[in-house]
Structure formats: C-alpha cells, structure tokens
Amino acid sequence: MYSGNTIAVLGGTSIIGTYIIKQLLISGYKIKILETTKSELAINNDQISVVEGRADDYLSILKLLEDSTTVINAVTAEDRFNPNNSFITSLVLKAAKNFDIKRYINVSDFLLELPEDRRSLRTRVFSHFKKLAYPRLADDLQKEYKLLLQDNLNWTFVRCAAISEKPESNKIKTCSDDCPGKFIHPDSIASFVVSLINDNTYVHKAPFVSN
Numbered sequence: 441m442y443s444g445n446t447i448a449v450l451g452g453t454s455i456i457g458t459y460i461i462k463q464l465l466i467s468g469y470k471i472k473i474l475e476t477t478k479s480e481l482a483i484n485n486d487q488i489s490v491v492e493g494r495a496d497d498y499l500s501i502l503k504l505l506e507d508s509t510t511v512i513n514a515v516t517a518e519d520r521f522n523p524n525n526s527f528i529t530s531l532v533l534k535a536a537k538n539f540d541i542k543r544y545i546n547v548s549d550f551l552l553e554l555p556e557d558r559r560s561l562r563t564r565v566f567s568h569f570k571k572l573a574y575p576r577l578a579d580d581l582q583k584e585y586k587l588l589l590q591d592n593l594n595w596t597f598v599r600c601a602a603i604s605e606k607p608e609s610n611k612i613k614t615c616s617d618d619c620p621g622k623f624i625h626p627d628s629i630a631s632f633v634v635s636l637i638n639d640n641t642y643v644h645k646a647p648f649v650s651n
Contacts, residue, residue, distance in 0.1 A: 446470040447637070448508035450495050450528065451515035455603065456547055459630035460514055461488070467634055474504045495528050501535045510543040510637050511536065523577045526584035533591045544595040545636050546588070547629060550619045550648060552581040552599055558617040566602075566619075585646065596642045598633060600624055601650035614647045621650030 447464055451457040452473035464471050464487075471488045474495060493500025495515055505511060511532055515525065525548070532544060550563070551570055559567065571578045588595045604623040612628050613620035632649050636642060 445509045445637070446472060446507055448472045448474075448504045448511045450474055450504070450511070450513045450532075451547075454514050454516060455605070456516065456600075456626050456629055457514035459626040460512060460547075460633055463627075463630040463634045469634075469637075472504055472508055474500060496524055496531070498531050498535065501528075501531045502538065505532070505535045505539050505541060508539065508541065510545070511541060512633060513544070513546045514633075516548060523574075523580040525577075526580050526587060529584045529587055533587060533593060536593055542594055543637060544588075544593050545598065545633055546584070546595065547598045547600065547633055548584075549577070549581060550599045550601055551578050552585055552597065552646060554585075554617075554646060556617055560618050562622075563619045566622075594640070594643045596636055596644075597646035598629070598636075599646055599648045600629055601648070603629075611651060613650050616645065616647055619648040619650055624650045 447469045449457060449461060449471055452461055453475065461471060465485065469487070472491055473488060474491050474493055476492065476494060491500065491504045493503060513528065513532065515528060529546065536544065551567060553567070585597060588597060599619070601619050601621050601624040603626060605626060610628070612632050628651055629649065
C-alpha cells in the first residue's frame with residue numbers, strides 16, 4: 441500500500457542502494473531513482489520511477505527531488521581515491537530549498553570523525569589505516585559534514601561499519617560516539633535507514649551502525 445511519501449534515492453544501484461530500494465518497496469513508498477540511462481535499472485514496478493541524469497549535475501538533482509519528501513543518498517564513495525560526496529551533498533542541499541523536502545539521510549562511512557567521538561582502540565586503528573589508504577575520502581567526508589551543519593534540513597549522517605554480505609547477526613547496534621561492531625550487512629543498513637524517514641531520534645546527528 442502506498443504510504444503517501446515519495447523517496448528520492450541517489451546511488452540506487454550501489455550495493456547498499458539496492459537493499460534500501462527493496463526495503464522502501466516493502467514499506468510501501470514510491471521511489472525516484474537517478475540513473476544515467478533508464479536501461480540500467482531493470483525493475484518493472486509502478487512504485488519506482490527513473491530520472492535520467494547524474495548525481496554531480498544540479499539539473500538532474502532538481503528533477504530527482506521534485507515531488508519528493510525525503511532524499512536518501514547511498515552513493516557513498518564509488519571512487520574512494522577521487523570522492524565527490526561533499527559536492528553531491530551541496531547540490532542536494534541547494535536543490536532541496538526549491539521543494540518541500542523534509543528529510544535528508546546520508547549513508548556514509550565510519551571515517552567521519554567528530555570532536556565528541558570517544559572511539560575505542562579498535563575503531564581508531566581501523567580508521568587510521570583506512571585514512572592512510574584513502575586520505576581524500578577522509579577529507580571529503582569532513583567537508584560534507586560541515587556542509588550539513590550549516591543547513592537546517594532535517595539531516596542524518598549514518599556512519600556504517602565495514603560492509604559485509606556474509607551472514608551476520610540481524611541485530612542492529614547503534615552508538616553516537618564509537619563504531620559498536622566491525623561489520624554490517626547491507627540489509628541491516630537498509631532497515632535502519634528506512635526507519636529514519638519518520639523518526640526524529642537522529643536528526644542533526646551522525647550515528648554509527650553495525651551488526
């Protein structure tokens with residue numbers, strides 16, 4: 441049954457994005473997905489509409505957000521060596537001002553560090569080595585978060601543990617200042633993200649999530 445809300449999804453064909461779309465369909469939402477060509481998404485479902493365009497193009501973002509109430513960004517960092525997360529988010533924030541967008545949920549990486557974090561030794565070690573491997577990604581996530589802090593949209597920055605499609609516990613752990621586990625299954629991310637659409641618990645916050 442249609443819930444009455446339309447969710448705009450960026451990164452709908454990413455690993456995380458496909459799970460989020462499945463969960464949105466189960467929950468009865470209408471979905472708008474941004475793709476370079478309509479043929480890329482082989483889904484025949486009247487709950488889904490595809491907008492042709494690119495996530496780094498402002499006019500494409502405008503078309504995607506039109507008639508939507510919530511934006512879920514699951515692009516993450518497809519190119520971890522040359523990330524453009526902050527640029528995409530800047531376009532979303534700019535375009536959202538033209539429409540009645542109530543919610544922005546950014547599905548991202550645990551690399552984002554905040555002053556209030558109290559990270560365990562394990563998380564600090566993982567973060568250290570990942571920052572060494574992807575320094576531009578680490579810097580871009582900090583830039584992206586600063587953009588959100590300057591905007592009054594009801595945003596949530598979801599910091600995910602390492603993605604694993606291996607069977608894990610179905611239990612979802614959340615924490616405000618440390619990553620509570622090593623891994624998280626995309627299905628768990630999807631369940632958590634969709635639950636945030638009508639939940640204000642994590643508005644203007646950046647929770648860690650894991651299994």
